[in-house]
Amino acid sequence: MDVLVYLIPASLFLGILGLAAFFWALKARQFDDPEGDSHRILTDDYDDTPKG
């Protein structure tokens, strides 16, 4: 069971990494237009300014 000493901190670290990524996305305003973004992926236009 000694392996838990590494595994638990490692899994917590990975989880925190995911949380940090979410915070970054939130701060970068990636949740401002979810509906528009889901449609934009279908257009052929080159998006010069991917964020609004």
Next chain:
Amino acid sequence: MSLSEVPHPAGGCPACVAAPAAEEIAAKALTPGPQTIQLSLPTIHCAACISAVERGLARAPGVREARVNLTLKRVRIEAETGVTPEALIGRLDAIGYEAHELDSDALAATESDAVSRDLMMRLAVAFFANMNVMLLSVAVWSGAEDATRDLFHWISAAITIPTVIFSGQPFYRSAMKSLRGGRLNMDVPISLAIILAVALSLWETSLSGHHAYFDAALSLTFFLLLGRYLDQRTRASARSAAQELAALEVPRAVQIIGGTETSVRVSDLSPGDTILVRPGARVPVDGRVVSGTSEIDRSLMTGESLPVFSGPDTPVHAGEINLTGPLTVRVEAAGQGTALHRIADLVAVAESGRANYNSLADRAAHAYAPVVHLMALAAFLAWMWISGGDMRLSLNIAVATLIITCPCAMGLAVPAVTTAASGKLYRRGLLIKSGTALERLAEVDTVVFDKTGTLTMGLPQPQDLGDLPTRDVQVALALAAGSAHPLARALAGAGDAAGLRPARVTDVSEVPGYGVEGTWDGTRVRLGRADWVGATPVPATATYLGIGGRAPQAIRFVDTVRPGAETAIAAFHQAGARILLVSGDTQAAVASFAAQIGIDEVVAEATPEDKAALVSGLSEAGRHVLMVGDGLNDTAALSAAHVSISPATALDAARVASDIVFLGKDFAPLGDALTTANSARKRIKENFAISTVYNVVAVPIALLGFATPLAAALAMSLSSITVSLNAMRLR
């Protein structure tokens, strides 16, 4: 857009990072223009719409960047100075998109909607902690023992305590507020359950106990935050809708300063200033005409369908529309001081009375919160007595009871349904301004419609043109072509549609405020107001044609029916509602219109007071009235009704007074709104029933002391998921 948000020009290429010049160029291309224009686009819905709007706007001269936000149905344009919103709206209109200008100042408040982002952050932390603690708990449930179990409990505690402190704040704050006010709301048992569960688990862990409720405390926080977040999102979109509408009518006026015309904001005007009101424009202030003659359309203010004459020294009011000639007006009151705003204020007062409506959620919370506390306390006392003073056992059972009875599913029951319902209606162009509007709409059994501007489009169509001699009609068409008056335009349009060619009329000139005159075959011909042409007025919307010395003829007009109106009325009929048509127009006009559209009960020639009295009379008789109207003359009735709907073309005051506003022209979604409201109400009640059933099953188990953390976690998750899934079944 700030510079930090400028995308990196070429991915991860190191040379680009080394060459800041490239970034600078990219940044320059995106520098915000000297002005930002925001337009509301109620009809966009697809990927093709985004491209069409953005490309169409990008081609307009002076536009630097256009970016559509489909979620908010809005486009934000960075443009050079000198680009007017009107020009851009015209451009969008040409490619088939309805657009309205939004006031950027009023929108600033919505954009920094920090509350929703804050809740999302807390939700994410709760989710992260919940998942990790759940994994550790699975190990404990599957039989981890002794030191391993204690270690897992301590790690869980280390994750849970900071999370509960951070993520639970919205509940603690609301609970404190309600306790200080001497009341109990749902947040009191929630906060108590979270805090007690964590405290007890910490105590158990320190004694190397078997049961710790860290995962339960976290799931409780997570699910309830989710409900809170959904609720906040619905209310935020409703609030932004209200703000958006307040912003719809951009107050701008043409001021005359020393003989030159300048465009200014209405808020910058003060009494004594002189402004110019162009034909076709809305009068922005209360004032008195200095020079010029014209006709004024007061239908939105009073319901009068006939335009009235206005010349020097006649008073004009904000909200009226100037029809034919330019008017110079001396300002007597602007902005907050105008008649329009005073009425809006009155409506706000009337509306606060309706805020007392007791929603289903309020009633449930009121009945439920005391029961939760009493039950947990009773469990504690009973087990203290049974076990002969075993504090640890009694507290364990009390906390298990508190966690199981905690209104977890109830916290989700209403927000999940209202979010699904308002999202559905928003896509059909209906904005739900008030949180309880859907519940109230589901109770409606009587519908009162206004006629002009609501069931009709406010677009007149000439009636029985065929009864007049063709040559006379041709003369009328020739004269009508010389004016921008709505009746003249309608006449010209109808002539085109009928394939009639205008007669050769020379010297056509418009006499603002009166009509158009010209010469045909050497005789003087006139088209315009009855007194000017020399006719006896008929009791209907009409214009008069005078040819030489012959008796003048009246050309009557009827309004076009709003598309989808019949569908909506049929839907209300099917729902078994009593339908009334109330209008300020004449008996004959209203009755014939009602027969055409399928309404039996008619009240004509009603003043604004009559309308309000009718609605409150019906309410006193125990009926739940839905009022649909658009004019200022309807606002009192709109506020008096149980629930009210107005079109986006209505005046600010009417929109402020109503609970639901529909964008777009078609009325058909109104029937859907009723279906959705009924369906939503049914789902909310079902959700409450599900939560209750779950409590009835789980509470005895908890009270008897058989509840384990595993059972609590399972039951809590299952009930929350069932409730959310049920909400999604909404039609």
